[in-house]
Amino acid sequence: MKKYNLPYINQQTDTVILANGNFPANPLALSILKNCEYLVCCDGATNNLTKSGIDKxxxxxxxxxxxxxxxxxxxFDGIIHRIPEQETNDLAKAVHFCVQHGRKRITILGATGKREDHTIANISLLCEYMDSAEVEMVTDYGVFVGTGSGSLFESYAGQQVSLFCIDSCTVTSHNLTYPIENRVFTNWWQATLNESTGNEFQIDTDGRMIIYRAF
Incomplete structure (x- = not known):
């Protein structure tokens, strides 16, 4: 069973994709940006990075x-990889670029804020990446990951947790304040606003889900 750990300050991250949403402000997110081994910017995010004053x-x-x-x-003419097709957004293009270059442990930053439709699309895309890479999305307020089977999640008592079902799937939870047992959810809001009771919780499912853990 796969376990998803929480990100932490000074984490040495293999690959970061910086998207063109709100530039990270949370100290944890900024630490991940500064300490990553390899940084890919979605094109407009480059403008935000160069204006930030961060030496990266x-x-x-x-x-x-x-x-x-x-x-x-x-x-940056020598490192620009222009992909003109419009079937995918810039974030999906950046993830596919990383996978094609053997970088399959990816943290996404700056993918929320600004236009709400972009935010929703970027979060939902996490489930599209599951078969090809390990991808997490860190915001100023928490972390999103996609899962499609039984999984453990590092946590702490009182941590706010929300579940979003991409598919109509059966869900059972362990170590959440409001238990879920063989429940089928048909809308995104239905499994939100729960809470962890300890240092980890478990989600069992037979479909694609996005798990959010608040900082």
């Missing part, structure tokens, strides 16, 4: 490049 430059810039400034287009 991308190793690759991926996207359709419609929001990359002319200055950064010239500055």
């Amino acid at each position: 430059v991308p190793d690759a810039i991926v996207g359709d490049c419609d929001s990359l400034s002319e200055e950064n287009r010239r500055r």
